[in-house]
Amino acid sequence: MPTHQTVSAALDSHRPPRWSTRFSHVLLGEDSRQRLTLTLLGLASLVTTTVVLLLMYAARIGVADVGQVSLLAGLFFVFIVGFYALIRSGENRRFADPTLAMPQTIIAQSLIAASYAMTGPVHGATVIMLALVMVFGMFSLRPASVRLACIYTVSLMGMVMVWCARHDPLHYPARQEVFNFALTAIVMLAISQLAGQLSAMRTRLKTQKIALEQALSHIEEMAAHDELTGLPNRRRMMTLLQEHATRHARGGPRFYVCIIDLDHFKHINDSHGHAAGDAVLRAFARQAQVVLRNTDMIGRWGGEEFLLLLPETPLGDPALGVTRLRDSLAELPASPSLGDLRIRFSAGFARYEHGEPVDQAIERADRALYAAKSAGRNRSVVL
Numbered sequence: 001m002p003t004h005q006t007v008s009a010a011l012d013s014h015r016p017p018r019w020s021t022r023f024s025h026v027l028l029g030e031d032s033r034q035r036l037t038l039t040l041l042g043l044a045s046l047v048t049t050t051v052v053l054l055l056m057y058a059a060r061i062g063v064a065d066v067g068q069v070s071l072l073a074g075l076f077f078v079f080i081v082g083f084y085a086l087i088r089s090g091e092n093r094r095f096a097d098p099t100l101a102m103p104q105t106i107i108a109q110s111l112i113a114a115s116y117a118m119t120g121p122v123h124g125a126t127v128i129m130l131a132l133v134m135v136f137g138m139f140s141l142r143p144a145s146v147r148l149a150c151i152y153t154v155s156l157m158g159m160v161m162v163w164c165a166r167h168d169p170l171h172y173p174a175r176q177e178v179f180n181f182a183l184t185a186i187v188m189l190a191i192s193q194l195a196g197q198l199s200a201m202r203t204r205l206k207t208q209k210i211a212l213e214q215a216l217s218h219i220e221e222m223a224a225h226d227e228l229t230g231l232p233n234r235r236r237m238m239t240l241l242q243e244h245a246t247r248h249a250r251g252g253p254r255f256y257v258c259i260i261d262l263d264h265f266k267h268i269n270d271s272h273g274h275a276a277g278d279a280v281l282r283a284f285a286r287q288a289q290v291v292l293r294n295t296d297m298i299g300r301w302g303g304e305e306f307l308l309l310l311p312e313t314p315l316g317d318p319a320l321g322v323t324r325l326r327d328s329l330a331e332l333p334a335s336p337s338l339g340d341l342r343i344r345f346s347a348g349f350a351r352y353e354h355g356e357p358v359d360q361a362i363e364r365a366d367r368a369l370y371a372a373k374s375a376g377r378n379r380s381v382v383l
Protein backbone atom coordinates (compact mmCIF):
# COMPACT_ATOMS: atom_id res chain seq x y z
CA MET A 1 0.00 0.00 0.00
CA PRO A 2 1.50 3.38 -0.92
CA THR A 3 2.46 5.41 2.11
CA HIS A 4 1.61 9.07 2.61
CA GLN A 5 5.23 10.00 1.77
CA THR A 6 5.36 8.00 -1.47
CA VAL A 7 2.05 9.47 -2.65
CA SER A 8 3.11 13.04 -1.87
CA ALA A 9 6.54 12.40 -3.47
CA ALA A 10 4.81 11.15 -6.62
CA LEU A 11 2.53 14.19 -6.65
CA ASP A 12 5.52 16.52 -6.08
CA SER A 13 7.35 15.10 -9.09
CA HIS A 14 4.38 15.99 -11.34
CA ARG A 15 3.80 19.44 -9.85
CA PRO A 16 5.32 22.33 -11.85
CA PRO A 17 8.29 23.91 -10.02
CA ARG A 18 7.43 26.85 -7.77
CA TRP A 19 8.15 30.35 -9.10
CA SER A 20 10.97 30.77 -6.56
CA THR A 21 12.64 27.56 -7.81
CA ARG A 22 12.24 28.67 -11.42
CA PHE A 23 13.63 32.12 -10.58
CA SER A 24 16.64 30.65 -8.78
CA HIS A 25 17.31 28.37 -11.79
CA VAL A 26 17.19 31.32 -14.18
CA LEU A 27 19.40 33.43 -11.90
CA LEU A 28 21.93 30.78 -10.83
CA GLY A 29 21.63 28.05 -13.49
CA GLU A 30 21.44 24.28 -13.00
CA ASP A 31 25.08 23.33 -12.37
CA SER A 32 25.60 22.92 -8.61
CA ARG A 33 29.25 24.14 -8.66
CA GLN A 34 28.35 27.24 -10.66
CA ARG A 35 25.43 27.89 -8.32
CA LEU A 36 27.77 27.77 -5.34
CA THR A 37 30.21 30.17 -7.03
CA LEU A 38 27.34 32.55 -7.81
CA THR A 39 26.03 32.28 -4.25
CA LEU A 40 29.43 33.43 -2.95
CA LEU A 41 29.33 36.29 -5.45
CA GLY A 42 25.87 37.11 -4.10
CA LEU A 43 27.34 37.41 -0.59
CA ALA A 44 30.12 39.62 -1.99
CA SER A 45 27.45 41.85 -3.56
CA LEU A 46 25.86 42.25 -0.10
CA VAL A 47 29.19 43.56 1.22
CA THR A 48 29.43 45.80 -1.84
CA THR A 49 25.96 47.21 -1.26
CA THR A 50 26.83 48.00 2.37
CA VAL A 51 29.99 49.83 1.29
CA VAL A 52 28.06 51.79 -1.36
CA LEU A 53 25.49 52.78 1.30
CA LEU A 54 28.36 54.02 3.50
CA LEU A 55 29.75 55.98 0.55
CA MET A 56 26.35 57.54 -0.12
CA TYR A 57 26.05 58.50 3.52
CA ALA A 58 29.53 60.08 3.40
CA ALA A 59 28.46 62.06 0.31
CA ARG A 60 25.24 63.14 1.99
CA ILE A 61 27.00 64.51 5.06
CA GLY A 62 29.41 66.31 2.78
CA VAL A 63 32.67 64.51 3.55
CA ALA A 64 32.84 62.67 0.24
CA ASP A 65 32.75 64.06 -3.24
CA VAL A 66 29.51 63.02 -5.01
CA GLY A 67 31.31 62.49 -8.32
CA GLN A 68 33.95 60.25 -6.74
CA VAL A 69 31.29 58.32 -4.82
CA SER A 70 29.31 57.79 -8.04
CA LEU A 71 32.47 56.60 -9.81
CA LEU A 72 33.28 54.12 -7.04
CA ALA A 73 29.68 52.87 -6.81
CA GLY A 74 29.80 52.40 -10.60
CA LEU A 75 33.03 50.38 -10.28
CA PHE A 76 31.42 48.18 -7.61
CA PHE A 77 28.47 47.62 -9.96
CA VAL A 78 30.75 46.74 -12.90
CA PHE A 79 32.70 44.40 -10.59
CA ILE A 80 29.60 42.44 -9.52
CA VAL A 81 27.83 42.42 -12.90
CA GLY A 82 31.10 41.56 -14.73
CA PHE A 83 31.83 38.56 -12.53
CA TYR A 84 28.19 37.47 -12.64
CA ALA A 85 28.25 37.51 -16.46
CA LEU A 86 31.56 35.62 -16.51
CA ILE A 87 30.26 32.88 -14.22
CA ARG A 88 26.71 32.65 -15.56
CA SER A 89 27.98 32.35 -19.16
CA GLY A 90 30.35 29.59 -18.07
CA GLU A 91 33.41 31.52 -19.30
CA ASN A 92 34.90 31.15 -15.79
CA ARG A 93 35.50 27.46 -16.58
CA ARG A 94 38.36 28.48 -18.88
CA PHE A 95 40.39 29.60 -15.83
CA ALA A 96 42.50 27.34 -13.62
CA ASP A 97 40.30 28.31 -10.68
CA PRO A 98 36.73 28.66 -12.03
CA THR A 99 35.53 30.23 -8.76
CA LEU A 100 37.63 33.31 -9.69
CA ALA A 101 37.99 33.77 -5.94
CA MET A 102 41.45 35.41 -6.10
CA PRO A 103 40.63 38.18 -8.62
CA GLN A 104 37.29 38.77 -6.88
CA THR A 105 39.04 39.12 -3.51
CA ILE A 106 41.77 41.44 -4.80
CA ILE A 107 39.32 43.70 -6.67
CA ALA A 108 36.90 43.80 -3.71
CA GLN A 109 39.70 44.68 -1.26
CA SER A 110 41.01 47.40 -3.59
CA LEU A 111 37.56 48.98 -3.94
CA ILE A 112 36.97 48.80 -0.18
CA ALA A 113 40.40 50.41 0.41
CA ALA A 114 39.34 53.26 -1.92
CA SER A 115 36.05 53.57 -0.02
CA TYR A 116 38.04 53.74 3.24
CA ALA A 117 39.77 56.83 1.94
CA MET A 118 36.49 58.44 0.93
CA THR A 119 34.17 57.76 3.88
CA GLY A 120 35.73 60.21 6.34
CA PRO A 121 34.15 59.90 9.79
CA VAL A 122 32.49 56.52 9.04
CA HIS A 123 35.58 54.93 7.46
CA GLY A 124 36.03 52.54 10.44
CA ALA A 125 33.08 50.45 9.24
CA THR A 126 34.86 49.55 6.00
CA VAL A 127 37.55 47.63 7.95
CA ILE A 128 34.85 45.09 8.87
CA MET A 129 34.06 44.69 5.17
CA LEU A 130 37.70 43.82 4.46
CA ALA A 131 37.44 41.02 7.01
CA LEU A 132 34.13 39.80 5.57
CA VAL A 133 35.55 39.56 2.05
CA MET A 134 38.47 37.49 3.35
CA VAL A 135 36.09 35.17 5.23
CA PHE A 136 34.22 34.47 1.95
CA GLY A 137 37.54 33.98 0.15
CA MET A 138 38.64 31.50 2.81
CA PHE A 139 36.03 28.97 1.59
CA SER A 140 37.24 28.99 -2.01
CA LEU A 141 40.94 29.91 -1.82
CA ARG A 142 43.89 27.74 -0.88
CA PRO A 143 45.68 28.76 2.34
CA ALA A 144 48.65 30.15 0.35
CA SER A 145 46.30 32.34 -1.70
CA VAL A 146 44.50 33.51 1.46
CA ARG A 147 47.90 34.48 2.94
CA LEU A 148 48.79 36.35 -0.24
CA ALA A 149 45.45 38.19 -0.28
CA CYS A 150 45.88 39.08 3.41
CA ILE A 151 49.41 40.43 2.79
CA TYR A 152 48.03 42.45 -0.15
CA THR A 153 45.19 43.82 2.01
CA VAL A 154 47.47 44.78 4.93
CA SER A 155 50.04 46.44 2.62
CA LEU A 156 47.38 48.31 0.66
CA MET A 157 45.57 49.45 3.81
CA GLY A 158 48.90 50.55 5.32
CA MET A 159 49.53 52.82 2.34
CA VAL A 160 45.94 54.12 2.26
CA MET A 161 46.03 54.87 6.01
CA VAL A 162 49.34 56.78 5.75
CA TRP A 163 47.95 58.75 2.79
CA CYS A 164 44.70 59.52 4.64
CA ALA A 165 46.49 60.56 7.88
CA ARG A 166 48.64 62.96 5.84
CA HIS A 167 45.91 64.46 3.66
CA ASP A 168 42.92 64.50 6.01
CA PRO A 169 44.21 64.40 9.61
CA LEU A 170 40.87 65.73 10.83
CA HIS A 171 38.92 62.60 9.84
CA TYR A 172 41.92 60.26 9.90
CA PRO A 173 43.96 61.11 13.03
CA ALA A 174 47.34 59.36 12.97
CA ARG A 175 46.77 57.57 16.30
CA GLN A 176 43.46 56.19 15.15
CA GLU A 177 45.04 55.08 11.88
CA VAL A 178 47.77 53.22 13.76
CA PHE A 179 45.04 51.51 15.76
CA ASN A 180 43.04 50.67 12.59
CA PHE A 181 46.16 49.34 10.92
CA ALA A 182 46.96 47.11 13.90
CA LEU A 183 43.35 45.88 13.91
CA THR A 184 43.44 45.09 10.16
CA ALA A 185 46.78 43.27 10.50
CA ILE A 186 45.56 41.16 13.46
CA VAL A 187 42.30 40.23 11.72
CA MET A 188 44.13 39.29 8.51
CA LEU A 189 46.64 37.22 10.50
CA ALA A 190 43.80 35.38 12.26
CA ILE A 191 42.04 34.73 8.94
CA SER A 192 45.28 33.34 7.40
CA GLN A 193 45.60 31.01 10.36
CA LEU A 194 41.97 29.89 10.15
CA ALA A 195 42.27 29.32 6.39
CA GLY A 196 45.09 26.83 7.07
CA GLN A 197 42.95 24.97 9.60
CA LEU A 198 39.93 25.01 7.31
CA SER A 199 42.01 23.58 4.48
CA ALA A 200 43.40 20.82 6.75
CA MET A 201 39.82 20.01 7.78
CA ARG A 202 38.73 19.89 4.13
CA THR A 203 41.62 17.53 3.27
CA ARG A 204 40.69 15.32 6.23
CA LEU A 205 37.04 15.24 5.12
CA LYS A 206 38.06 14.41 1.56
CA THR A 207 40.25 11.51 2.79
CA GLN A 208 37.42 10.25 4.98
CA LYS A 209 34.99 10.50 2.05
CA ILE A 210 37.31 8.43 -0.17
CA ALA A 211 37.72 5.83 2.62
CA LEU A 212 33.93 5.69 3.07
CA GLU A 213 33.37 5.27 -0.67
CA GLN A 214 35.92 2.45 -0.75
CA ALA A 215 34.28 0.78 2.27
CA LEU A 216 30.86 1.14 0.66
CA SER A 217 31.99 -0.40 -2.63
CA HIS A 218 33.62 -3.24 -0.61
CA ILE A 219 30.35 -3.80 1.27
CA GLU A 220 28.41 -3.75 -2.00
CA GLU A 221 30.85 -6.27 -3.44
CA MET A 222 30.45 -8.48 -0.35
CA ALA A 223 26.65 -8.18 -0.45
CA ALA A 224 26.55 -9.35 -4.06
CA HIS A 225 29.20 -12.07 -3.99
CA ASP A 226 29.77 -15.43 -2.40
CA GLU A 227 32.77 -15.36 -0.09
CA LEU A 228 33.98 -18.89 -0.77
CA THR A 229 33.96 -18.93 -4.59
CA GLY A 230 33.93 -15.21 -5.37
CA LEU A 231 30.97 -15.79 -7.72
CA PRO A 232 27.83 -13.64 -7.63
CA ASN A 233 25.57 -14.87 -4.84
CA ARG A 234 21.93 -15.93 -4.90
CA ARG A 235 20.61 -12.40 -4.36
CA ARG A 236 22.71 -11.02 -7.21
CA MET A 237 21.67 -13.83 -9.55
CA MET A 238 18.02 -13.19 -8.68
CA THR A 239 18.50 -9.51 -9.59
CA LEU A 240 20.16 -10.48 -12.88
CA LEU A 241 17.31 -12.88 -13.68
CA GLN A 242 14.73 -10.16 -13.00
CA GLU A 243 16.66 -7.72 -15.16
CA HIS A 244 16.82 -10.22 -18.04
CA ALA A 245 13.12 -10.99 -17.68
CA THR A 246 12.28 -7.27 -17.82
CA ARG A 247 14.56 -6.79 -20.82
CA HIS A 248 12.93 -9.75 -22.56
CA ALA A 249 9.48 -8.30 -21.85
CA ARG A 250 10.63 -5.16 -23.69
CA GLY A 251 11.80 -7.14 -26.73
CA GLY A 252 15.21 -8.24 -25.43
CA PRO A 253 16.69 -11.71 -26.04
CA ARG A 254 15.29 -14.89 -24.53
CA PHE A 255 17.40 -16.82 -22.04
CA TYR A 256 17.80 -20.12 -20.27
CA VAL A 257 18.03 -20.80 -16.56
CA CYS A 258 20.24 -23.70 -15.56
CA ILE A 259 20.76 -25.17 -12.10
CA ILE A 260 23.90 -27.23 -11.55
CA ASP A 261 24.34 -29.55 -8.57
CA LEU A 262 27.62 -31.31 -7.87
CA ASP A 263 27.21 -35.07 -7.72
CA HIS A 264 27.83 -36.95 -4.48
CA PHE A 265 29.30 -33.91 -2.88
CA LYS A 266 28.38 -35.14 0.59
CA HIS A 267 30.65 -38.10 -0.03
CA ILE A 268 33.60 -35.75 -0.76
CA ASN A 269 32.91 -33.88 2.46
CA ASP A 270 32.48 -37.05 4.49
CA SER A 271 35.57 -38.82 3.21
CA HIS A 272 38.01 -35.91 2.70
CA GLY A 273 36.75 -33.27 5.10
CA HIS A 274 34.89 -29.96 4.79
CA ALA A 275 38.02 -28.06 3.70
CA ALA A 276 38.47 -30.43 0.75
CA GLY A 277 34.78 -29.87 -0.10
CA ASP A 278 35.41 -26.12 -0.09
CA ALA A 279 38.42 -26.57 -2.38
CA VAL A 280 36.23 -28.54 -4.81
CA LEU A 281 33.60 -25.76 -4.83
CA ARG A 282 36.31 -23.20 -5.55
CA ALA A 283 37.85 -25.35 -8.31
CA PHE A 284 34.46 -25.80 -9.94
CA ALA A 285 33.77 -22.04 -9.84
CA ARG A 286 37.20 -21.28 -11.31
CA GLN A 287 36.84 -23.75 -14.14
CA ALA A 288 33.30 -22.59 -14.95
CA GLN A 289 34.55 -19.03 -15.32
CA VAL A 290 37.33 -20.20 -17.64
CA VAL A 291 35.21 -22.46 -19.86
CA LEU A 292 31.82 -20.72 -20.13
CA ARG A 293 31.16 -17.86 -22.57
CA ASN A 294 31.55 -14.30 -21.32
CA THR A 295 27.83 -13.78 -21.83
CA ASP A 296 26.90 -16.75 -19.61
CA MET A 297 26.54 -15.71 -16.01
CA ILE A 298 27.17 -18.13 -13.20
CA GLY A 299 26.53 -17.64 -9.50
CA ARG A 300 26.47 -19.74 -6.37
CA TRP A 301 22.87 -20.63 -5.67
CA GLY A 302 23.59 -22.22 -2.28
CA GLY A 303 25.51 -25.23 -0.87
CA GLU A 304 26.83 -27.25 -3.81
CA GLU A 305 24.33 -25.70 -6.23
CA PHE A 306 25.10 -23.12 -8.92
CA LEU A 307 22.77 -21.15 -11.15
CA LEU A 308 23.56 -20.22 -14.72
CA LEU A 309 21.88 -17.56 -16.81
CA LEU A 310 22.44 -18.28 -20.49
CA PRO A 311 21.30 -15.89 -23.21
CA GLU A 312 19.78 -17.89 -26.07
CA THR A 313 22.12 -18.49 -29.00
CA PRO A 314 21.29 -19.27 -32.65
CA LEU A 315 23.00 -22.69 -32.16
CA GLY A 316 19.90 -23.87 -30.30
CA ASP A 317 21.42 -26.28 -27.78
CA PRO A 318 21.59 -24.39 -24.44
CA ALA A 319 23.69 -27.16 -22.88
CA LEU A 320 26.73 -26.72 -25.17
CA GLY A 321 28.74 -24.62 -22.71
CA VAL A 322 27.82 -26.85 -19.79
CA THR A 323 28.88 -29.93 -21.75
CA ARG A 324 32.20 -28.21 -22.46
CA LEU A 325 32.54 -27.55 -18.73
CA ARG A 326 31.70 -31.17 -17.90
CA ASP A 327 34.31 -32.44 -20.40
CA SER A 328 37.00 -30.11 -19.07
CA LEU A 329 36.31 -31.13 -15.47
CA ALA A 330 36.58 -34.79 -16.47
CA GLU A 331 40.16 -34.05 -17.57
CA LEU A 332 41.10 -32.05 -14.50
CA PRO A 333 41.87 -33.42 -11.00
CA ALA A 334 39.47 -31.69 -8.57
CA SER A 335 42.24 -30.75 -6.16
CA PRO A 336 45.93 -31.78 -5.69
CA SER A 337 45.04 -33.24 -2.26
CA LEU A 338 42.21 -35.40 -3.64
CA GLY A 339 44.21 -37.73 -5.90
CA ASP A 340 42.50 -38.31 -9.24
CA LEU A 341 39.02 -37.37 -8.01
CA ARG A 342 37.05 -35.57 -10.72
CA ILE A 343 34.19 -33.13 -10.25
CA ARG A 344 30.94 -34.36 -11.73
CA PHE A 345 27.65 -32.58 -11.80
CA SER A 346 24.07 -32.76 -12.98
CA ALA A 347 22.33 -29.84 -14.67
CA GLY A 348 18.72 -28.91 -15.30
CA PHE A 349 17.76 -26.35 -17.96
CA ALA A 350 14.57 -24.37 -18.45
CA ARG A 351 13.81 -21.80 -21.14
CA TYR A 352 12.35 -18.62 -19.77
CA GLU A 353 8.84 -18.19 -21.17
CA HIS A 354 7.63 -14.76 -22.14
CA GLY A 355 5.92 -12.93 -19.27
CA GLU A 356 6.26 -15.65 -16.63
CA PRO A 357 7.67 -14.89 -13.16
CA VAL A 358 11.35 -15.91 -12.97
CA ASP A 359 10.52 -18.22 -10.03
CA GLN A 360 8.52 -20.35 -12.43
CA ALA A 361 11.51 -20.82 -14.75
CA ILE A 362 13.73 -21.63 -11.75
CA GLU A 363 11.21 -24.22 -10.60
CA ARG A 364 11.25 -25.90 -14.04
CA ALA A 365 15.09 -25.87 -14.02
CA ASP A 366 14.93 -27.51 -10.60
CA ARG A 367 12.62 -30.20 -11.94
CA ALA A 368 14.97 -30.77 -14.87
CA LEU A 369 17.85 -31.11 -12.42
CA TYR A 370 15.87 -33.66 -10.43
CA ALA A 371 15.26 -35.58 -13.65
CA ALA A 372 19.02 -35.49 -14.41
CA LYS A 373 19.81 -36.83 -10.93
CA SER A 374 17.14 -39.53 -11.24
CA ALA A 375 18.46 -40.58 -14.63
CA GLY A 376 21.85 -41.42 -13.12
CA ARG A 377 23.59 -38.01 -12.55
CA ASN A 378 26.52 -36.49 -14.52
CA ARG A 379 24.19 -35.29 -17.28
CA SER A 380 22.02 -32.40 -18.42
CA VAL A 381 18.28 -32.32 -18.92
CA VAL A 382 16.48 -29.52 -20.77
CA LEU A 383 12.79 -28.96 -20.01
Ligand SMILES: Nc1nc2c(ncn2[C@@H]2O[C@H](COP(=O)(O)OP(=O)(O)OP(=O)(O)O)[C@@H](O)[C@H]2O)c(=O)[nH]1
Pocket: 228, 261, 262, 263, 264, 265, 266, 267, 269, 273, 274, 275, 276, 277, 278, 281, 302, 303, 304, 373, 377
Ligand atom coordinates in the same frame (compact mmCIF):
# COMPACT_ATOMS: atom_id res chain seq x y z
N1 LIG B 1 32.48 -28.17 2.08
C1 LIG B 1 31.29 -27.62 1.96
N2 LIG B 1 30.19 -28.40 1.96
C2 LIG B 1 28.98 -27.84 1.81
C3 LIG B 1 28.83 -26.46 1.66
N3 LIG B 1 27.51 -26.21 1.52
C4 LIG B 1 26.86 -27.38 1.59
N4 LIG B 1 27.73 -28.38 1.75
C5 LIG B 1 27.47 -29.83 1.86
O1 LIG B 1 27.05 -30.33 0.60
C6 LIG B 1 26.40 -31.58 0.85
C7 LIG B 1 25.25 -31.77 -0.06
O2 LIG B 1 24.80 -33.04 0.10
P1 LIG B 1 23.50 -33.61 -0.61
O3 LIG B 1 22.46 -32.57 -0.68
O4 LIG B 1 23.14 -34.93 0.04
O5 LIG B 1 23.95 -33.85 -2.08
P2 LIG B 1 25.00 -34.83 -2.73
O6 LIG B 1 25.81 -35.56 -1.75
O7 LIG B 1 25.81 -34.00 -3.70
O8 LIG B 1 24.11 -35.82 -3.49
P3 LIG B 1 23.45 -35.62 -4.90
O9 LIG B 1 23.18 -34.17 -5.09
O10 LIG B 1 22.23 -36.41 -4.85
O11 LIG B 1 24.42 -36.10 -5.91
C8 LIG B 1 26.03 -31.57 2.35
O12 LIG B 1 26.82 -32.50 3.04
C9 LIG B 1 26.37 -30.16 2.80
O13 LIG B 1 26.83 -30.14 4.13
C10 LIG B 1 30.01 -25.65 1.67
O14 LIG B 1 29.98 -24.44 1.56
N5 LIG B 1 31.20 -26.28 1.83
